[in-house]
Amino acid sequence: MSKKTWKRTSALLALASALSVTLPAAAQKLEDQLVIATTGGLMGNTLAKYFYEPFNKARNVEVVPVAIEVPDQWARAKAMQRTGKMEFDIVTATGPDLVGRTDMLEKIDCAKLPSVQKFGVSDACQPYGVARTTGGMLITYNTETFKAKAPKTWADFWDVKQFPGPRGLPDTGDSDWWVPVAALLADGVKADQLFPLDLNRAYKKLDEIRPNVSVWWKTGDQVQQIMRSREVVMAMSYSGRALAVVKEGVPVAMSWDQAIRDTGYMAVLKGAPDLNAAMAYLDFFYASSDAHVPFMRAVNYATASKSAIELMKPEERNLYATSPENYEKLVKPDFAWIGEHRSELRERWTAWLTR
Amino acid sequence: MTKAVRSKFWHSDGRRLSGLSTLLLLLPFFAVIAFVFIYPIAQLLLISFLEPHPTLDNYARVVDNPVHARVLMRTLWTAALVTALSAVLGFPVAHYMSRTKGALAALVAVCVILPLWSSVLVRTAAWSFLLQRNGLINSALMALGLTSQPFKLLYTQSAVVIAMTHVLLPFMILPIYGALRSIPNDYARAAAVLGATRLRTFLEVILPLSLPGVVSGSLLVFLTALGFFITPALLGSPQEMMISTLVSKQIREILDWPFAAALVGVLTVFVTLLAIVFSKTLRFDRLMGSAS
Numbered sequence: 001m002s003k004k005t006w007k008r009t010s011a012l013l014a015l016a017s018a019l020s021v022t023l024p025a026a027a028q029k030l031e032d033q034l035v036i037a038t039t040g041g042l043m044g045n046t047l048a049k050y051f052y053e054p055f056n057k058a059r060n061v062e063v064v065p066v067a068i069e070v071p072d073q074w075a076r077a078k079a080m081q082r083t084g085k086m087e088f089d090i091v092t093a094t095g096p097d098l099v100g101r102t103d104m105l106e107k108i109d110c111a112k113l114p115s116v117q118k119f120g121v122s123d124a125c126q127p128y129g130v131a132r133t134t135g136g137m138l139i140t141y142n143t144e145t146f147k148a149k150a151p152k153t154w155a156d157f158w159d160v161k162q163f164p165g166p167r168g169l170p171d172t173g174d175s176d177w178w179v180p181v182a183a184l185l186a187d188g189v190k191a192d193q194l195f196p197l198d199l200n201r202a203y204k205k206l207d208e209i210r211p212n213v214s215v216w217w218k219t220g221d222q223v224q225q226i227m228r229s230r231e232v233v234m235a236m237s238y239s240g241r242a243l244a245v246v247k248e249g250v251p252v253a254m255s256w257d258q259a260i261r262d263t264g265y266m267a268v269l270k271g272a273p274d275l276n277a278a279m280a281y282l283d284f285f286y287a288s289s290d291a292h293v294p295f296m297r298a299v300n301y302a303t304a305s306k307s308a309i310e311l312m313k314p315e316e317r318n319l320y321a322t323s324p325e326n327y328e329k330l331v332k333p334d335f336a337w338i339g340e341h342r343s344e345l346r347e348r349w350t351a352w353l354t355r
Numbered sequence: 356m357t358k359a360v361r362s363k364f365w366h367s368d369g370r371r372l373s374g375l376s377t378l379l380l381l382l383p384f385f386a387v388i389a390f391v392f393i394y395p396i397a398q399l400l401l402i403s404f405l406e407p408h409p410t411l412d413n414y415a416r417v418v419d420n421p422v423h424a425r426v427l428m429r430t431l432w433t434a435a436l437v438t439a440l441s442a443v444l445g446f447p448v449a450h451y452m453s454r455t456k457g458a459l460a461a462l463v464a465v466c467v468i469l470p471l472w473s474s475v476l477v478r479t480a481a482w483s484f485l486l487q488r489n490g491l492i493n494s495a496l497m498a499l500g501l502t503s504q505p506f507k508l509l510y511t512q513s514a515v516v517i518a519m520t521h522v523l524l525p526f527m528i529l530p531i532y533g534a535l536r537s538i539p540n541d542y543a544r545a546a547a548v549l550g551a552t553r554l555r556t557f558l559e560v561i562l563p564l565s566l567p568g569v570v571s572g573s574l575l576v577f578l579t580a581l582g583f584f585i586t587p588a589l590l591g592s593p594q595e596m597m598i599s600t601l602v603s604k605q606i607r608e609i610l611d612w613p614f615a616a617a618l619v620g621v622l623t624v625f626v627t628l629l630a631i632v633f634s635k636t637l638r639f640d641r642l643m644g645s646a647s
Contacts (some may be wrong), residue, residue, distance in 0.1 A: 347420070
């Protein structure tokens with residue numbers, strides 16, 4: 001069976017490559033440059049080292065990185081769409097963006113990205129994006145405060161009797177569904193029965209924890225800062241940000257139980273000026289498996305490369321979302337549902353938060 | 356020939372500029388303002404009426420959802436608190452500055468003006484270090500034995516008001532100082548000669564004459580406070596969300612520009628009305644001042 005599938009796939013691949021050879025040269029010629037918008041700092045620099053520069057060497061396309069926060073990137077893209085002059089090719093998108101912002105994105109033909117098919121996990125290629133880095137929204141707690149017994153689940157996060165102290169929750173990015181999802185899990189909803197979200201139940205549960213939330217953090221730097229300065233004893237945090245703080249030697253630890261999967265995708269803007277180069281880069285990203293391990297170590301997030309995670313030792317592997325052990329524990333959100341109900345989710349969140 | 360030109364650009368006394376030349380001289384300024392300020396804002400406001408189709412729906416949404424009214428009221432309230440607090444704190448400083456001379460006066464002036472040279476972000480970050488749970492203030496209070504548990508100081512309304520007042524204080528002090536400086540010393544002396552106590556002199560002579568300074572300082576502080584963004588975002592909790600944060604959320608996260616434009620439209624109307632009221636008050640004060 002699997003042999004047969006493999007045969008069929010390889011036949012298709014051969015066909016695809018044969019077709020691409022016969023295509024006119026102009027369609028295959030890549031543009032001179034490629035503009036990639038993503039967060040600057042560590043992520044931007046590490047991408048440049050392991051992917052932009054090798055891509056430049058291999059395909060002679062100069063990658064122009066634009067350091068920009070994700071919300072600002074969308075605002076800029078929207079402005080470009082209004083004026084009709086696109087300046088970015090590849091942008092950073094979340095799962096719900098791939099459903100809710102399709103009007104701004106170029107459709108990706110996964111069949112034309114053989115390396116993603118070959119080296120990426122099964123859902124790495126989506127109709128409007130290719131997975132870049134995967135982490136989880138998880139509980140990070142101070143190990144000195146909770147020496148005897150550590151909080152593991154969202155029910156523990158809500159349990160202020162057993163685990164007293166101020167908490168941190170996000171007010172940024174996708175908090176409009178991250179936080180209600182955590183509340184429902186704390187209230188005993190099973191991870192596979194979360195969607196469609198029962199928002200009334202979620203917000204009732206959120207009312208309980210609210211007096212104990214002392215920080216609604218807005219950026220990844222801030223959630224690290226409140227863990228270091230002990231402004232909070234536990235927080236919902238990006239796993240990569242938490243891992244960086246763990247590596248600094250701060251007494252904090254992460255619990256992967258019920259962590260909410262958070263994947264950053266590379267998406268191509270509709271009307272991108274360097275479309276061919278963009279698609280070539282998406283495929284190139286997965287073509288070089290060797291780069292993924294040092295890349296993951298540097299940015300603290302896992303890529304969707306099948307082979308990379310297997311190259312790591314088990315104890316190291318378990319710091320990442322995609323290790324077999326952790327991936328099982330992750331809560332997988334229904335992005336289609338979230339994408340469709342986005343405005344409702346956001347309005348409810350803002351109304352509750354500003355009350 | 357020269358005479359004709361003169362009469363056009365100069366007043367008949369030959370010394371003052373005529374209305375026409377004043378207008379011509381102001382023209383470049385207005386051209387720049389129109390291009391870089393009025394035009395983009397008008398464009399933005401147009402969106403709120405024209406998209407997705409010519410409609411008032413965007414404004415209806417502002418009114419329909421109680422969140423927006425709540426955030427707008429909170430913004431006005433916070434700005435009012437900051438204005439009142441900086442007037443109370445700023446007046447004594449301005450009064451002291453107007454009474455001091457020499458090196459001491461220079462020192463006070465530097466203390467007032469120097470913070471303006473550092474970025475708002477830096478000053479806001481400094482407050483977050485002072486106010487955090489294990490920050491200087493809580494550590495000091497606990498070391499002194501005044502409290503056993505750290506207070507929650509950061510991410511509160513008080514933190515926002517304190518830091519905004521700190522940032523905006525110079526804008527209150529300088530206009531008041533200007534007004535106080537322009538009051539001739541003779542007035543106070545005359546009042547004293549007529550038997551007024553120092554308190555009475557202050558209340559009935561100095562204070563009324565300095566009011567235009569207080570009003571223009573308040574106008575500056577209040578209007579700037581309405582648009583504050585960084586300080587409430589970094590030091591406040593979502594309960595302290597101000598209207599500019601709400602607009603930024605619409606523009607950056609939700610990408611609903613027509614609606615963001617409608618929010619800006621509502622804020623613009625409020626600010627314009629307030630500015631008119633303030634400036635009427637100012638003129639009223641001047642009239643009173645010159646009449647008495």
